Amino acid sequence: MxxxxxxxxxxxxxxxxxxxxxxxxxxxxxxxxxxxxxxxxxxxxxxxxxxxxxxxxxxxxxxxxxxxxxxxxxxxxxxxxxNRLIYDECNYDIPTLKAEFAELHALLTDEQRKFFNQIMTSVTKQMGGVFFLHGYGGTGKTFMWRTLASALRSKHDIVLKVATSGITSLLLPGCRTTHSKFKITVPTLDNSTYNIDHDSDLNKLLRETKLIIWDEAPMEHRYTFE
Ligand SMILES: Nc1ncnc2c1ncn2[C@@H]1O[C@H](COP(=O)(O)OP(=O)(O)OP(=O)(O)O)[C@@H](O)[C@H]1O
Known part of the structure; x- marks a missing residue:
């Protein structure tokens, strides 16, 4: 108004x-x-x-x-x-997330469950790691991410969802493009660094983050990961 x-x-x-x-x-x-x-x-x-x-x-x-x-x-x-960024990432409806997680988790196939357990173990034990999940269209990758995100967010843990393209970012709730979220410079060169200040809210958010889900990662240039 x-x-x-x-x-x-x-x-x-x-x-x-x-x-x-x-x-x-x-x-x-x-x-x-x-x-x-x-x-x-x-x-x-x-x-x-x-x-x-x-x-x-x-x-x-x-x-x-x-x-x-x-x-x-x-x-x-x-x-x-x-920190507003942390606030936004924590500001989810927990009962709804718990219900979503219960529903999705019960539907996981054996293969999805194996990946789910592996990633959750790495997150909860703070082991770190990079997991690359690939499969044909419609094989349940997005379904897996939704299960992981609802599992962690329902426990107040921070999960960032990013996607290489703007179109893909629209498919995942709360998702942003990698360039927007991580302030990746354009063009991205072999000596580029993420444009994130040490004392910034974004830096603090990244340090609090338990899991980053990067959809369509192979579409990104390798320099963006390096
Ligand atoms: N274990 C499951 N139980 C029930 N439905 C599932 C399961 N896994 C995936 N689906 C459903 O299958 C459809 C396709 O899954 P999803 O969108 O996750 O695939 P995708 O691998 O991400 O596809 P794309 O690569 O095209 O994005 C969705 O409607 C999803 O809800």
Whole structure:
């Protein structure tokens, strides 16, 4: 409504809807902080709600600063909010994921189950490793990734899903292209490095990540892996 200028008395609407607008903020902050006992004051809740609105506006290159009758989130809350990338990757509906995992896991074929167990063992024991899963179209690769992702995400673990092409990225929920996610330089040369700052949110996200699922990996130039 803000984007389309559909509200006249912004302040009035804000004051009368804040309790609904802020619904769920505490829940998502508890997930982000990995602390189910976390409590927030009303002021913090209001600020976090404003940050959510600001985030929506910024995705359309707009900002709350354009709306003088609405408060603007305070800086200290912005700092407290933490890493937005990690927040976004943790902000999943856990009961839905658990149900999805139970459904998919029960359907795995013996071959899929073997791969699933192998990859899950490597992740849970933090052994590291690279697994290359290939097969003809329709043999269940995407099905496997969905099972792995729901297994880990339902335990609050971070799984990044990336794909080489934009088309493929649309097939996997929450998926991004590798170039967008990892800031891979274009063109990618033999001496290129990922454009990720040491102290950046993305760096912290990658260090927290348990599994990266890279769809259509053979379509990528070998320099992007190296
Ligand atoms: N174990 C399974 N039980 C039931 N259905 C399955 C199973 N494995 C795969 N499928 C189904 O088979 C269809 C094809 O699987 P999927 O899309 O995962 O294949 P794919 O290998 O990723 O194909 P492509 O390479 O074309 O992307 C999907 O509808 C998927 O839900």
């Amino acid at each position: 803000l984007l389309f200028g559909a509200i006249n008395k912004l302040n009035h609407v804000w004051n009368n809807t804040i309790q609904w607008l802020s619904d769920g903020i505490l829940h998502s902050q508890r997930i982000l902080a990995k602390n189910q006992e976390l409590e927030l004051t009303n002021e913090q809740l209001h600020n976090l709600t404003l940050i959510e609105i600001e985030k929506c506006l910024q995705s359309s290159r707009r900002t709350l600063k354009e709306f003088s009758s609405l408060p603007y989130p305070k800086g200290y809350v912005l700092e407290q909010l933490g």
